[in-house]
Amino acid sequence: MIKSIRKRDGRLVDFEVDKIAGALYKAFSACFDKVELKKVYAIAHDVEKRLEEKESTLPTVELVQDTVEEILIEEGYVRVAKAYILYRDKRSRSRDMKSILLESIENESSDDINLFDVFENLMNDAMDKTRKEDLKKVFKLLKELNIDEEIIYQKVSETFAMTDETLKSVIK
Template identity: 45%
Template structure:
């Protein structure tokens, strides 16, 4: 491994931790093995290239985990390892989904609190559902279904557009079945 000048990295939760190049090497090596790669030394050389780019780009500031992962993808593609890059990207996407699932469970308490205090605008999204205990149960379950639907059914572009407020998917807590719709009879 190269002499590394990067000493810290910012985790997704904002914590600053010691930088460990071996984690980059392991990630590249794991992706390479997934597509039949057998040269760990090559994974180390690619990892050195990632660190060199990190040092060019982030020597005066602390990079984040996502920055590192973006550079891993870039290096794999630029160095002609498209299959390894694809395996790495798929692995990254799977872990993003797992993090979202974990986040969903953590947010249940907030969902209930926001419903009870009527802070969440979705409490009033559907005028056919009353503010009640059964409404609360539908709201909590619906919030989980909505997240699942956005993560697993809609494309990333549509899900991001909904989450960013560019579009609104009405009654999303019913998944893709829909709850109500209007059509012109003329």
């Protein structure tokens, strides 16, 4: 029986099959109107069994997620596997953006930080990927840093040669 799992940051946390079931439920919900919890939990327990069979050491978050994908595909839930992979990718990009922003802030004294340069770099990445979700997250992070909303709109509009209205429609 798996007791613990290693998180991306190296911490050990309790292994919870309910968390796997929760992620599976979201993936199934993205593909189907009605989701059978019984099936979701059956797959989650299959993941747990597979991890127990293949791992003599402590499983990582990545290994758990890879195993979820394998089992979904093996059981014929290709669309669900795709939704799960896309969600996983979205979360990964979100973590990366947050990490870049925090690292930029930590590496500079508060007087030297040019948040707009950091924001511009993140925006370029977000626009390259044409991800409205990424743009919204960057905008939210800057708002959390108490940057005036109108200044953010102005700077982004200038950077990407778009009107405030276009930007507002993307962010809303």
